[in-house]
Amino acid sequence: MSELFYNAAPNATRVAQPLPEARRYPAQKPGNAYLFGTCVLDLFFPEAGLDAIRLLEREGIKVHFPQEQSCCGQPAYTSGYTDEAREVARAQLALFAEDWPLVVPSGSCAGMIRHHYAELFKDEPATLRQVQALAARTFELAEFLLHVCKVEFKDRGQPTRIALHTSCSARREMNTHLHGRALLAQLERVERVEHDHESECCGFGGTFSVRMPDISGAMVADKTHALKESGAAAVVSADCGCLLNINGALEKQNETLRGQHLASFLWKRTGGAE
Template identity: 80%
Template sequence: MSELFYNAVPNATRVAPPLPKPRRYPAQKPAQVYLFGTCVVDLFFPEAGMDAIHLLEREGIRVHFPQGQSCCGQPAYTSGYTEQAREVARAQLALFASDWPLVVPSGSCAGMLREHCADLFKDEPATLKQVQALAERTYELAEFLLYVCKVRLQDSGEPVKVALHTSCSARREMNTHLHGRVLLAQLAQVERVEHSHESECCGFGGTFSVRMPDISGAMVEDKTRALQESGAHQVISADCGCLMNINGALEKQQQALRGQHLASFLWQRTGGGK
């Protein structure tokens, strides 16, 4: 987290978050999965959702996308609107009734479903049991490709240098940065370059960017400067909220560098769409 944040928020503490819980993965790929597309993917990065589906289908998996899905409830939850978050989350539960894995092309939304939704229903035992069962079968996309599908990617693209950005919540709750690194390392012509602010927030934080725009703006400025200084030709991320913020800042700065969702990058690099 940026020093600017801690200086501006006196009660902010530097307590290290708990590590993601270890989990057991299925021995075999499932025949069917749900895709939770997330509201940001649906509205701003639909190609990322489609490319996630393409990647899963290439693994021989049938993908179900319930049309009634919307938001995971995270924005309301982190803003303190517990009742509203509960109703949004409750509406999603009814859509994923079959016992199939739920794959999410966003570490932060997957983290909400796996780590926080149970808190919303702690006083509703019957619903809590349903939420906990869904959490156990929820996977972030890169995690699912790596540990459940056990993909072995064959690169068909030209040499390129990329910088990996992982949202702060996805990094700490879901280990998304590690999953992304391993998948990118399978691509022979892709060089992942380090950047000095990799573990720091891009400043988006959902409603944080609205409530504290000056701090948010300073954080994304730090982030984009580090990305440009890294020498990367492209930014890759598994979280579209961060991509929206980073790409918006780069566009405003009139920089050529842009970010792309990991799903789209992997699909294109491995011959998708040709």
């Protein structure tokens, strides 16, 4: 099962490691896929979740969304509450039992499932095997569209300049910045502009922004300043946590610049909203 999607590395650790060798993607698009909506997307960006589903359905994939899903467990895990994170993760495992890809419109949440669940269940052999199989079929949305669906987008929007923000963990663990860039490059009337501090954290970091608000505020100030200086008309990101932080800071600064999820941007640019 797992080799169809990826030869999974069995020794995921708490510390983020470089990605293993290139994934092996299926030769054909699957007929079914799960969507893990993430708690932030579900609560604050539901339209982005619907747009992710629309993008997948347009590719002929039947999308399954178990209503009982909640958080991936990352906030508890990165805050040191390992037992609590394990129970949150355990609750998710039973919901994705079919051998279908799990598509996640968040690089950080996808990275949690793909790289860190194994650490949570390292002392439970039976559950660990289940976790490794799930990790092998877990994909961040942009990666799935690019390498599994092999989309070829046609740009139907007006010329624009955008800045792409990818969360720091999504870059390290899922290469989300590369997948996002590749999809945006298919849109001939979209100019992606580079911005200073692009690879740096926006300051959100889940509970980090609550525990260390002064540092978080300074980081997002640097990030939003760089985005404004880039000349971009809009900001696109594949991580809703970052969008919450960046958009909140921009609103507080009385700026008109705003960010939107990559799924919504792609859906609208390719005629899906017509």
